[in-house]
Amino acid sequence: MKDGADIVARDAAVFIHQDGSSPCIGALRAAKGLWIEDVDGRRYIDLHGNSCHHLGHAHPRIIAALKDQLDQLAFSPRRFANAPAAELAERLTARFRGGRSRLLLMPGGCEAIETAIRLARIATGRSGIIALEGSYHGHGMGSLALSSGRLDSRLGSQLTDIHHLTPYWDQAGGGAEAMIADLAACLAQNRGRIACLVAEPIRSNAHVPPSDLWTRCAGLCAEQGVKLIFDEIPSGLGKTGRFFAHEHFGVTPDMVVLGKALGGGVLPLAAVIADDRLNLAPELSVGHFTHEKNPLLARAALAMLDVIEDGSLVAAAEIRGQQLEKLLDGQTASGLFLRLRGLGLLRALAFEGAPLGEALLERTALAVGLSATAKDDFSIGVSLPLISSDEEIRIVAERLHQMAENLAFLQDAHASAQPRKAHRPNNGQDPHHT
C-alpha cells in the first residue's frame, strides 16, 4: 500500500481546497471505537469525530443492521412509506413533547436547519430570523448566513432578514445579559416580523449557558409567537448526558434539529422534530429530499437508538463526563491551568496561561496521539463517544496531561530560548506509532 503522504498528495491534487479539509493532515485506513489509524500505522484517539461518533466508529451493531437492511430494502422512493423510516419517526417523536410532534428526515444538518426555518415562516407568516453571532448551523445559502453578519463578501448574497445577537459565550461583549438585552431590543424593534430564533442550546465548542438563559429567551419569544428552534445536531442524542441537550434547561423548543450521530456515525441523516401544530402546509414541499426516507439511513438510526437505550448510554455520558472533570480540571505539574467546560461528553479543554494558537494546539495534540480540533487559541474539543470505557477515559486524561506538559515546555522554551530537556514533544512518532 502507498504511504499516507502519497494519498494526501493525490487528495490535494483533485479536491477543491478549503478550510478544514483538503489539503488534509493525513490519510486513514481504519476507524474503530475511539480510535483512528492512519495508513502509516499511527493510532490516535479521536476527540473530534466530526461530532458523529457517539457510538465510536464502526459500531458492530450498526454495521450488522446495515448489512441486513441492504439485503431487505436498500432504497425506497419518497412516495412510498417503509417500515424503518416509520419506526424511526415514531421513536424520535415519542421522545419530544410526549409524542405530540411530527418530523421530517433529510440527509444533512444544513438542510434540516433550513427546513425548520421554512416551517417557522409558514407558521408565522413572517420572514425574520434571529441567530447568534459566531454560531454555526451549516453551509447552505440559508444556514450559513445564520453564523455571522460579517461573512466573506466573495461568497455572494445569502439569506437575508437575519438579526444577530451577542452570543452568551462572548464575555467581553457582555455575555448572557447582553444576549437577553439584544433579544429584547430586536423583538421590540421588529414587532410582528420575526419568525424564529435559531440557536444551539449548548454550543458545540462546549460553552454552556447560564441555567436560566433559555427559559428567559423562550419567554421573550413566546410573547410574540416567535418559534424557538434548537439546533442539537452535535449535542443531541445523549451526548451531554440528556437525550436532548435542552433537557438541561427545563425549556421545550417548538422544534429540535438532530443530525450527525443520527446516522449511526456511518451515514448522513438529520431530522427536524416539530410541535404537531406546525404541520400546516401539506400542499407545499417543505423538506423535499431524494434520500428523505431512505430505509438504510433510517435503519442506521434505529440501530443507534437501540444501542443507546440497551446500554443506558445517556446516563453513561453523564458519569463519564464527571470522571473527565475529576481527571482534568485544575493546575498541572508544569503550572498550566486546565479548565474543562461542557457537559457530559461534549467538552472542550482550555490550557490557560500559555501563548498558544490553534495550529500549535492541534499539532501538539497529534504528537501525543490525540486527534482534536482547536475551538479557539486556548482550547481543543474533547468530544468522546458514549461507549468510552473507564480505561479509555483514563488514557485520554493521561494524554491531555502530557499535552499540557509539552505546551508548558514550548512556552518555557519560547520565553527563555533555553530548551529544557524534560517533556520533549514526541513529534507524532512512538509510542503511538504501531
Ligand SMILES: Cc1ncc(COP(=O)(O)O)c(C=O)c1O
Ligand atoms: C451546530 C451545527 N449545526 C449544523 C451543522 C451542519 O450539519 P451538516 O454538516 O450535516 O450540514 C453543523 C455541522 O458541523 C453543526 O455543528
